[in-house]
Amino acid sequence: MARRIGIKDVAAAAGVSTATVSHVLNRVEGKRIGQKTRQRVWQAAEELGYAPNGLARGLRLQRSQTIGFVSDEIATTPHAGRMILGAQEAAAAEGLLLLLVNTSGDAELERTSIEMLLQRQVDGVLYAAMYHRTVRLPESLGATPTVLLDARSEDPAVPFVVPDEVQGGYTAVRELIHHGHRRIGVTVQTVDLPARQGRLEGYRKALAEAGIPYDPSLVAAETAVPFNTTPGDVETGYRAARRLLTAEQRPTALFCFNDRMAAGAYRAAAELGLSIPGQLSVIGFDNQELVCESVYPALSTVQLPHYEMGARAVAQLLALTKTPGRPPGPDTNALLLCPLVARASVASPPRL
Amino acid sequence: MARRIGIKDVAAAAGVSTATVSHVLNRVEGKRIGQKTRQRVWQAAEELGYAPNGLARGLRLQRSQTIGFVSDEIATTPHAGRMILGAQEAAAAEGLLLLLVNTSGDAELERTSIEMLLQRQVDGVLYAAMYHRTVRLPESLGATPTVLLDARSEDPAVPFVVPDEVQGGYTAVRELIHHGHRRIGVTVQTVDLPARQGRLEGYRKALAEAGIPYDPSLVAAETAVPFNTTPGDVETGYRAARRLLTAEQRPTALFCFNDRMAAGAYRAAAELGLSIPGQLSVIGFDNQELVCESVYPALSTVQLPHYEMGARAVAQLLALTKTPGRPPGPDTNALLLCPLVARASVASPPRL
DNA sequence: CCGGGTTGGTTAATCGTTTAGCCAACCGTG
DNA sequence: CACGGTTGGCTAAACGATTAACCAACCCGG
Structure with missing residues (x-):
């Protein structure tokens, strides 16, 4: 099978250096590249079907474009699915992908799972509970931006997203x-x-x-x-x-x-x-x-509002990574509205 | 915040080269390192709390220890949760993590999602449907090991795991x-x-x-x-x-x-x-x-048996990555048993 | 004392990107 | 013509690991 084509293949095809390719493809500001060269690079990239290697990019940029989703229980209710879906879609919209782990409430499993996430250099972690409760955040997450989903922490510094x-x-x-x-x-x-x-x-x-x-x-x-x-x-x-x-x-x-x-x-x-x-x-x-x-x-x-909670948590996490000093203000938290879903089980009381 | 500690920090602390650290920590065969140095390296790594950078390692080794889980629908049933859980736990047992994406049945979304997965160099892909049906695999997955979950393909070459x-x-x-x-x-x-x-x-x-x-x-x-x-x-x-x-x-x-x-x-x-x-x-x-x-x-x-199906699919995927030439034999597929769950709705028929 | 094998490491290339810094060519001016 | 400013692109150094190839020191027998 042919080796995946990389930036240097594009460079060779376009007759420029890899640096130029990178500049063109990333539209680096303050870098002036001539129209013709731009065209050549675009075309070469297109023809070769170039796609950047995320690992290499992540290594260089110190960010993996990936966030960890840690949950205590994934399988028992559709709640989990909706939260995950909300998070995943919001993440994808920002070019992020979700790395999913389940702890089954097992502390040891949680430890190793989180370790695996950190090794993969996740940009942040969503720590989700499957019903609204109070949790204690594992210490290993100390240095990583984290948002609690459907859970609160004793530590007021860590932001949370919960239903109202x-x-x-x-x-x-x-x-x-x-x-x-x-x-x-x-x-x-x-x-x-x-x-x-x-x-x-x-x-x-x-x-x-x-x-x-x-x-x-x-x-x-x-x-x-x-x-x-x-x-x-x-x-x-x-x-x-x-x-x-x-x-x-x-x-x-x-x-x-x-x-x-x-x-x-x-x-x-x-x-x-x-x-x-x-x-x-x-x-x-x-x-x-x-x-x-x-x-x-x-x-x-x-x-x-599980879907919304998932989406909102991603938003909070993004905000967190942009402003490193996490201000534990109330604006980092979110209480989400629970709407009424009327079906057929409510009517007027019987007249006496 | 202190920079994450890397292999060279360990090397410095132990007074050896990074190569040696790598050899020791990975127990490279055919490499003889003295007992004392071994000890020093282990200890230094321990004390510093060293954890390898997965991106760097992935880049070098051409494998991300990550597999993509593509599903058409995550949220509507707990089925998805069980499959994901089965896959996740089986994967974790092998040191792999799941990168989750949802397509909502949208072809365009599916295309971009899979592109994101491939960019992150997933080692393989689980393509899951939420009810047993026939799907057509996106072409972009051609070069990547793929297993179908709760789905079959028209193409007999791609392995599947389905309920019996x-x-x-x-x-x-x-x-x-x-x-x-x-x-x-x-x-x-x-x-x-x-x-x-x-x-x-x-x-x-x-x-x-x-x-x-x-x-x-x-x-x-x-x-x-x-x-x-x-x-x-x-x-x-x-x-x-x-x-x-x-x-x-x-x-x-x-x-x-x-x-x-x-x-x-x-x-x-x-x-x-x-x-x-x-x-x-x-x-x-x-x-x-x-x-x-x-x-x-x-x-x-x-x-x-959704949990088992997820787990089994990971096993099949692993087998696939080990033997590159995918033999489309029946042994690459799996029909999983559906056990009876007796509750209270079955009794003997009324006597006439 | 020399040559060859073993032991225990080191050096340097490599994976695929990004990006700071450099440099050559060109252009218009004084 | 010398010179400063632009324009357009290249060189090379990272990022953090792995690993092929090399090398120094030591040991031992002849």
């Missing part, structure tokens, strides 16, 4: 209130996450705004069993919903911590003979489309 | 037969894919093996409307199932082309007052966990 959980919870509950609901239950898991806190805060904010008193008995927190399963699964949602719906004064609507828990609420409602949305309105969170459209009627929910 | 759809369909239907079903309906979409063909073939094979005559009226093929939506969605599955279940002699079990269509079957069953699995058994395909566990009772299905 409060606004999201607020949006969900306001949707219910707009339809006339006033007794709104919440089903939630018990693990304390920024997501949990934020969404509950949004719930209270929407209630307060509508002048509805906060009733703690309407908040059903349930722990996943067995203990080591993912919190916030269907089963947990089922139990929480069942508890609320069998209480003496049952709510007319349910705000579920996530779509999977909402699927559990559907099951509880079916068991109790409550039709959705006629007798019970349900709203979820996450917009996991597979879930929302597998249940019937299709689940209204609030979307986590 | 026939065995999968066979497995699903045999599960129903084992429970005593003899009237087994199939719901399927109308687009002609390897997946569709294979699963139907597996269906007939299982039937034949059990001595059950093939009845075409039990195969409900339905087209998605509006036309441009994804084939095989919930709605399509609903319509197909409804048709079968309202026929005069309705089947006691349904084999659905995928889990989403199975979710549609659940809805049809609910409407017709048929309980699952008491009056109707349902089995899906794909093992989309979010779907399988969002419906009630949890859906039994057949798993597409």
Whole structure:
């Protein structure tokens, strides 16, 4: 197989030096090259199908045009896919490529993975969690520009991009209130996450705004069993919903911590003979489309803006590499809006 | 910020030449270096925290220790995540990293993406589809070792890794037969894919093996409307199932082309007052966990071995790079088994 | 004491780019 | 004609590794 053609092949073909080729092809400012030579170089490059060697260029320029995407979990949800996609497309638009690694939450694996990234001279790293939580950044990333994705750090100096959980919870509950609901239950898991806190805060904010008193008995927190399963699964949602719906004064609507828990609420409602949305309105969170459209009627929910988060994180990272002294101001962080996705599970409450 | 430390820093610290450092650190065979010097080099490298510069090494060795993962769609299903994860972990085990790009089915985007990959001197490319289909490989990949993932090519010379759809369909239907079903309906979409063909073939094979005559009226093929939506969605599955279940002699079990269509079957069953699995058994395909566990009772299905496919594809790619002349024998391809995932939607047929 | 083998390293070229600095030719002026 | 300023392009030194080729020193037998 013929050796890949390089800049010196182009130089030879055009009858100039490699320096000239480089100058022409990179349109170096302040370098004056004659029209005719320019033409010859362009043409030669074109004919030979020249493409620069990124490794060589990276070596010379001390930048690989590559960023590392470190995530704790890639496979379990489509969330990861959307974040990656957002990041990848935003990166590609800037001529950057994503180098992907997964840590599975394993510290040792994380260490070696990051080492591999650094060896390849990544220009920066996106450190992503698959649900909004607080992480501790590995020390080896100290010298590399880093942005947290769907995660926060204890260290305020490192920028993060997260969803605005409060606004999201607020949006969900306001949707219910707009339809006339006033007794709104919440089903939630018990693990304390920024997501949990934020969404509950949004719930209270929407209630307060509508002048509805906060009733703690309407908040059903349930722990996943067995203990080591993912919190916030269907089963947990089922139990929480069942508890609320069998209480003496049952709510007319349910705000579920996530779509999977909402699927559990559907099951509880079916068991109790409550039709959705006629007798019970349900709203979820996450917009996991597979879930929302597998249940019937299709689940209204609030979307986590994963694609946008990925894209935004790349933007933040780029900003970081341009201004080396990372100013830990609030402008380096981003809270992204969670829009409502209305489907068919919310209606007006039944008239009494 | 201190310049990254390189091989010459180590050399200086150990009081030797860079050549010696390289020899020691790479354990070059046939090169004899004294024990003491070895020690000094190791120690110096350790203390300085030396890590080789992958770009420089790649440039010299003409190989980047990096492989490109080109996929048409990353975000819509967790399938992509599993394939990527499998590929990533298998790659990492060999010291390789994945460079990820998404084409969104856009030919122009695909062209530029692949160009970016080639510029970075990827050692090979995994070309992945998100559902089993036939693709045409871009010409620019001609000179690069390539393996198809969940896809086949018209060109027999390019190796592929795909699920064994026939065995999968066979497995699903045999599960129903084992429970005593003899009237087994199939719901399927109308687009002609390897997946569709294979699963139907597996269906007939299982039937034949059990001595059950093939009845075409039990195969409900339905087209998605509006036309441009994804084939095989919930709605399509609903319509197909409804048709079968309202026929005069309705089947006691349904084999659905995928889990989403199975979710549609659940809805049809609910409407017709048929309980699952008491009056109707349902089995899906794909093992989309979010779907399988969002419906009630949890859906039994057949798993597409995406993780394994990703891992296997990396192995094939590695084999390819080691033996440059790609022998298009069948051993360069792989058909991976689709195991049964039994949940709660299959039981014995009701006694008449 | 000489010649040849072994041991333990070093020198320098190379991978494919970029870019600072140099230089030759040319042009118009005083 | 000497001279400064432009124009257009070349030379050569990086970037950080690997590796073929070379070499100095030592040892040992004859």
